[in-house]
Amino acid sequence: MPKSKTQFSIVVDGTKGVCAMGERVGNQNRNEGKIPVISCEGACIRGEIARLAAHLVAKEAPYRRSCHGEMFTISTSAIAGWMNEAQKVVVIDGCFLHCHGRILKNLIDEDKIAQFDALSVYNKYTDIFDIDDVPEEERKRVARQVADKVLADLKQGKRVEETTVGCGGCAK
Numbered sequence: 405m406p407k408s409k410t411q412f413s414i415v416v417d418g419t420k421g422v423c424a425m426g427e428r429v430g431n432q433n434r435n436e437g438k439i440p441v442i443s444c445e446g447a448c449i450r451g452e453i454a455r456l457a458a459h460l461v462a463k464e465a466p467y468r469r470s471c472h473g474e475m476f477t478i479s480t481s482a483i484a485g486w487m488n489e490a491q492k493v494v495v496i497d498g499c500f501l502h503c504h505g506r507i508l509k510n511l512i513d514e515d516k517i518a519q520f521d522a523l524s525v526y527n528k529y530t531d532i533f534d535i536d537d538v539p540e541e542e543r544k545r546v547a548r549q550v551a552d553k554v555l556a557d558l559k560q561g562k563r564v565e566e567t568t569v570g571c572g573g574c575a576k
């Protein structure tokens with residue numbers, strides 16, 4: 405398969421739909437100055453651990469969970485408004501491919517993105533795809549490990565170049 409090194413665009417159909425809960429949460433978090441956290445939401449164990457870690461980070465002040473779907477596809481939503489106006493945005497990608505970070509940096513100011521590669525924290529499961537192939541308790545434990553690293557880096561104010569360090573031992 406050819407490697408994609410060039411930029412490309414995708415077309416998104418508009419919608420007249422509105423998510424009432426997304427509007428309420430987006431407006432509330434914007435008004436309260438919360439920092440949005442999204443994850444890549446990938447389908448494999450790496451995406452799942454990133455998703456779980458994002459939930460954990462978002463439980464801590466001043467962070468709150470945001471929705472990548474509304475951010476990427478409904479520019480008029482309160483969620484998108486919140487993420488556009490936030491001082492910082494946290495994105496936890498499941499692996500070094502940084503699927504959501506690569507989209508996000510073209511939508512908002514790259515300098516305010518704190519971008520993480522969850523795999524580089526725990527550095528295993530590279531031969532596993534299915535989420536269920538890792539027991540639930542272990543998934544939660546590894547997600548906690550990732551979340552703690554993300555929170556520590558955020559506390560230290562690490563810049564994006566420092567938080568996107570790839571996984572030394574995994575295949576790229």
Ligand code: SF4
Pocket residue numbers: 444445446447448450451497498499500501502503504
């Ligand atoms: S960053 Fe990795 S885990 Fe997440 S969607 Fe992309 S390939 Fe999947």
